[in-house]
Amino acid sequence: MKLHHLVLSASAALLSLGLNAAPQVGTAAPDFTVVDTKGNSHSLKDFAGKNVVLEWTNHDCPFVVKHYSGNMQALQSDLTGQDVVWLTVISSAPGKQGYVSPAKADELTASRNSAPTAVVFDETGAVGKAYDAKTTPHMYVIDKAGVLQYMGGIDSIPSAKVDDISKATPLFANAAKAVLAGEKPDPAVTRPYGCSIKY
């Protein structure tokens, strides 16, 4: 009996089921239109020519709290300072953990000293599902040509402990650095960790 079996044909079945909608590094990032806390509308195509970072968040999630101990703010300041567009995305459905009013979102930005380009809402979860975003935090880097270059975790140690930030490999920061330098991040796909997004 042959023990080793490959399943290449599987993808035929997957294609027919429409499960190939998952985003893929190296291909065009799914377009979206979202509204920020000020009521301004943003589309991915508006940012053509700029590198874009997407950060999924839920301010009550302990894993988000871990990185908002300073790490996330530092990354935001550093990258937006280099002309990167940083969108903090809230996909929590109304009534679920992490869902906030625009005013509350602005207040959180101020109180946490965070520095994204904008905090945007995705109440229906459409954008999150298009990106197959699963956790908070969950990070994406899109290059100037609109090509998805990185998706996955913020760093390499899945834990809720602040102490681990300095011990971990900063996977997202490394990827963003590579994209800014016009290079391909390696790794470009990593494990996202954290709380589930409250779709």
Added chain:
Amino acid sequence: MRSVIFLLFYCLMLSSGHAATTGWQTAKHLKAELVSEYQQVTPGQTVRLALHFVPDEHWHTYWQNPGDSGLATSLSWRLPEGVTAGNIQWPTPHAIAIPPLVNYGFEGNTVLLSDLHIAADYASDTIDIQLQADWLVCEEICIPAEAQFRLMLPVGSNAILADEQSALFRQAQQQRPQPLNISGQFDTSGGAFSAVIDWQQTDITAFFVAASELVDHAAKQQISQQGTQLLLQQPLNTYFSGVEDQIELVLISADTAYSVQLTKGGQLAGNEKAAVEILVTQGQQSSTALWLILLMAAAGGLILNLMPCVFPILSLKALSIAANSTQQAQQKRDALFYSAGVALSFVALALLLITLRAAGAAIGWGFQLQSPYMVALLVYLLFALGLSLSGVVQFGLGLMNTGGALTAVKGGKGSFFTGVLAVVVASPCTAPFMGSALGYAVTQSAPVALLVFAALGLGMALPFLLLAFVPGFARLLPKPGAWMDTLKQVLAYPLYLSAVWLLWVYGRQVGVDAQALLLIGLVCVAAACWLWGRKQLAQVGRVGAGFALLLVLLALVLPVLAPKQAVPQTQSNDTQHWQPWSAATLKQLREQGKPVLVNMTADWCITCLVNERMALNTDSSKAALALYDVTYLKGDWTLRDSAITEYLRLYQRDGVPLYVLYWPGQPPQVLPQILTPDTLPQTLARLSSQP
């Protein structure tokens, strides 16, 4: 930050004497204790320790693969020298759905077991066990926590069980998946996690892979049993970026869970490396309603009556039934017994096929034509039936009797065996025309397969049932008369032609020398029939009859004596635009990134021959193959070939034809079974224009 991370401080239990538990520590939504199976331990012993979680209702902690979010519980031990702790022995996880995500974890009473090994030369009289446990407990929201536990166990010359804890350890053991010592392999190509396990177990309902970010946890799992192997498949995780060479897999059945170690494909030596593709599409196929399949099978059976090998005999049988309209009761009984004979013969064939496959034989539908000896017997049978129609001989089964001959009462037995004979005579026709449909049936569960074959038989018997039970039908037929005898003699010729076709198949299988021997056998059959016919007319005596039997025996022996000749299947000449198929050639071509067309065919498969003539060997198809630099591989299933059978099964086929087009970077395309002249050029044009 501090408000969400709960730091729980250890409590020393030394004051209350030596206990086997640390007692409960309470965190938000969960209480925990560390428990030893023994209250006193001894050097050289392995002791089980249990971290016992009791979360609030609906709250859960996570398995080693937490799924789409969450975090596995982690343990960090501080132990004296000479004492070591093993990894967590995880209980069987549950899938916890938080749409669109899925997590793997535990609700309710949860026990994480770890082994504690005490060196044989451990000298101290206590063991100071310190554990830091980190966990994430979630309902919809999540709360991480950590706690320290400290347990002092006395060391003595004998080990003493902590009786009050034995129920907990029994429960923990029951919650563990049962380890299986069987081999399994997995692969991650083609966008899916696929596993093949050498295990016959039909009631597996779900599986859990222990590696994180390997499968798309929320996607549908496909589980099917094929032969002696269990096949599993689930799409890959979007965040899949690599996997260890060994992973643990937990299989769930109705009442038990099992754990298996899987090895990554390609890690084994030798021919195990040979990559074969499997396709588990059962989940999709089952969407075709059973009644529709049965209806189609019945329709197929009805059509069988029109096949050249069946039509002559059965049409005469039908006429004879219709003619006998005065004896309705007997008519009905005959029709019923005949139908039973047909249906049961088909079911018996299906049973034979299923049994052979369960025993590991790599055969598919059409197997009855893959043995040259079987083909030889069918040639004899068709020829002898033809001779009978020509009036050389009368057979006693009532099959050939027309008109008044039916008044000779045959009884149910005769009709039953007429049905059996009809199925045997029809069998060469089922393979070429219905191979794929029946092949599909055989890949289904045994009861479904048997039902499909029974429906086929009923379909075949339907005209007789209608004739016997619906008087209107019988009236549609012309009145019996002398013309029937003429018709009978005319209908002998389709039978002779069917025999010639099988003779040709036989010749392709074993060569022209053996074919000549078979022709001699046919002469013997002719002579035997002639002698037997003369005996029936009382023109020869016993000697003649004995001689006829001898001739039949000789005819039967001749194909056995036939020289086995390697058939020059692969003769290549300049005009041949295909190469012989082999799994290795296909693999090699695909690794080189070349487009490949695979055609699985057999000489006895009429559909295959028509497709080749009409759609594959045409100038436009040849030009398309050349234009796109497609290598055309042809596999010949005329004789039994287990490699081809296995390949067919990858595509859920059990018979030929099968056409698969491999385009680099694309999933394999299975072409329809009936090809039009445009199929190949159009498919190639479409594939090449895709990004």
